[in-house]
Amino acid sequence: MSEKAKDAEVTIPAQAQDEGGATLTKDAAPGDVLLKVTGLQKHFPIRKGLLQRQVGAVRAVDGLDFEVRSGETLGVVGESGCGKSTMGRLITRLLEPTAGKVEFQGKDITHLGVGGMRPMRRDVQMIFQDPYSSLNPRHTVGTIISAPFKLQGVTPEGGVKKEVQRLLSVVGLNPEHYNRYPHEFSGGQRQRIGIARALALNPKLVVADEPVSALDVSIQAQVVNLLDDLQQELGLTYVIIAHDLSVVRHVSDRIAVMYLGKIVELADRDSLYKAPMHPYTKALMSAVPIPDPKRRNVKSERILLKGDVPSPIAPPSGCRFHTRCWKATEICKTTEPPLVELKPGQQVACHHPENFEDQAPQDTVLLSVAKEAAALVADEVLAESAETSAAVAAELETTEETPEPAAETTTEPAEEAAPEEAAPEEAAPEEAAPEEAAAEEASETVAVDESDSSEESGSDSKK
Ligand SMILES: Nc1ncnc2c1ncn2[C@@H]1O[C@H](COP(=O)(O)OP(=O)(O)OP(=O)(O)O)[C@@H](O)[C@H]1O
Ligand code: SF4
Numbered sequence: 001m002s003e004k005a006k007d008a009e010v011t012i013p014a015q016a017q018d019e020g021g022a023t024l025t026k027d028a029a030p031g032d033v034l035l036k037v038t039g040l041q042k043h044f045p046i047r048k049g050l051l052q053r054q055v056g057a058v059r060a061v062d063g064l065d066f067e068v069r070s071g072e073t074l075g076v077v078g079e080s081g082c083g084k085s086t087m088g089r090l091i092t093r094l095l096e097p098t099a100g101k102v103e104f105q106g107k108d109i110t111h112l113g114v115g116g117m118r119p120m121r122r123d124v125q126m127i128f129q130d131p132y133s134s135l136n137p138r139h140t141v142g143t144i145i146s147a148p149f150k151l152q153g154v155t156p157e158g159g160v161k162k163e164v165q166r167l168l169s170v171v172g173l174n175p176e177h178y179n180r181y182p183h184e185f186s187g188g189q190r191q192r193i194g195i196a197r198a199l200a201l202n203p204k205l206v207v208a209d210e211p212v213s214a215l216d217v218s219i220q221a222q223v224v225n226l227l228d229d230l231q232q233e234l235g236l237t238y239v240i241i242a243h244d245l246s247v248v249r250h251v252s253d254r255i256a257v258m259y260l261g262k263i264v265e266l267a268d269r270d271s272l273y274k275a276p277m278h279p280y281t282k283a284l285m286s287a288v289p290i291p292d293p294k295r296r297n298v299k300s301e302r303i304l305l306k307g308d309v310p311s312p313i314a315p316p317s318g319c320r321f322h323t324r325c326w327k328a329t330e331i332c333k334t335t336e337p338p339l340v341e342l343k344p345g346q347q348v349a350c351h352h353p354e355n356f357e358d359q360a361p362q363d364t365v366l367l368s369v370a371k372e373a374a375a376l377v378a379d380e381v382l383a384e385s386a387e388t389s390a391a392v393a394a395e396l397e398t399t400e401e402t403p404e405p406a407a408e409t410t411t412e413p414a415e416e417a418a419p420e421e422a423a424p425e426e427a428a429p430e431e432a433a434p435e436e437a438a439a440e441e442a443s444e445t446v447a448v449d450e451s452d453s454s455e456e457s458g459s460d461s462k463k
């Protein structure tokens, strides 16, 4: 827990209700299911020609089933393009699902309209990946953090300014800096501003989309620690999205591994790290001996997946990982493995799972193409990845022991904005990245993105 946060007594007062008298959902007891997702799909239609006929679909999210329990942190990992952000935007209802169901505290919010989502919007907030594009450069920090109050018609106890300053303290920034512009802050500080904005309405569920991937390793640890502290103090529930396991490893209770729009393994953190069961999880861990008996004695060999994730427009048949999996057999090509609980608390979608008694290596006929796809790499290459993980871990340990710098120092030159950054006047508001718009949407009304899905239907876009 940072000193700054302690000083600020991290308690968010109950917000006054808006004039419409919308009631917020009741608190869930720790361990209760807060969010339940069933068969969630998002297919972005691909249109061509004058008539803009749909000629295909990007199956960004293609059937997710999971739950998030109150007070826990669910980490979501997977390679670039596997649908993590789309999933995040679906569960925060910034995108309209193609099919499936999203329930928040037992209430079906899948297709709630603007009015219906309004009270829910306070409970579910999102932190965006890029702290540079998610803050409007023309607005002061005070305006940015107070936007959710205005958009929701909420009056905090003691007034908006006082509440904004308190939130700045909570996230370890100097409350006196509420009049500054985003360009006057460093990346780490900007992400703290994004966190303050997300916390403004006292949410229950915070979906953080790669909250630290744009930051230096040392700053990453500070922000991860801050999220951790806030969770403990405020009883928050997190879904933290990341593309590598080093970040989620330290903060997650459970981890979902995504591949090409699907969850391939979902397990509690310790089981996943001790005995990953899906080959893709093992590959992500990046330190896996090739399970080929001929090579078993070669200590330095490890698996590194080659190439990109296949296109979600035409995903591979059967198990989507079969084109890159060193264990693939014929059944993997033809039959999609369901996500089933193979060990208590460990769900896996694989015909030949690792670390499982049913695993039958003698049946594993390696497909030549898949065999080629799994490359062997030297220890030095893997050492680089391990170093990053170790650096984050080390930083986490040190920053846990060392109090966070006081607001006065965190906002001074050490983290000052780079001089080459654009001044607010130089950046046109319409050039603001979609994240910024989404951030505002996340704070206010339902703002469902219908533009890409107005004509699509779940069955239409399925092939
Ligand atoms: N609005 C959209 N229209 C069409 N395709 C989209 C849209 N948004 C995302 N996609 C596609 O959906 C797939 C999943 O994208 P998404 O951003 O969810 O992946 P991701 O896992 O978050 O990747 P990254 O780690 O790079 O952020 C990608 O192939 C992407 O190109
Ligand atoms: S063994 Fe088969 S089912 Fe399992 S991940 Fe590999 S290709 Fe998929």
Ligand SMILES: [Mg+2]
Binding pocket: 084, 085, 086, 209
């Ligand atoms: Mg993403």
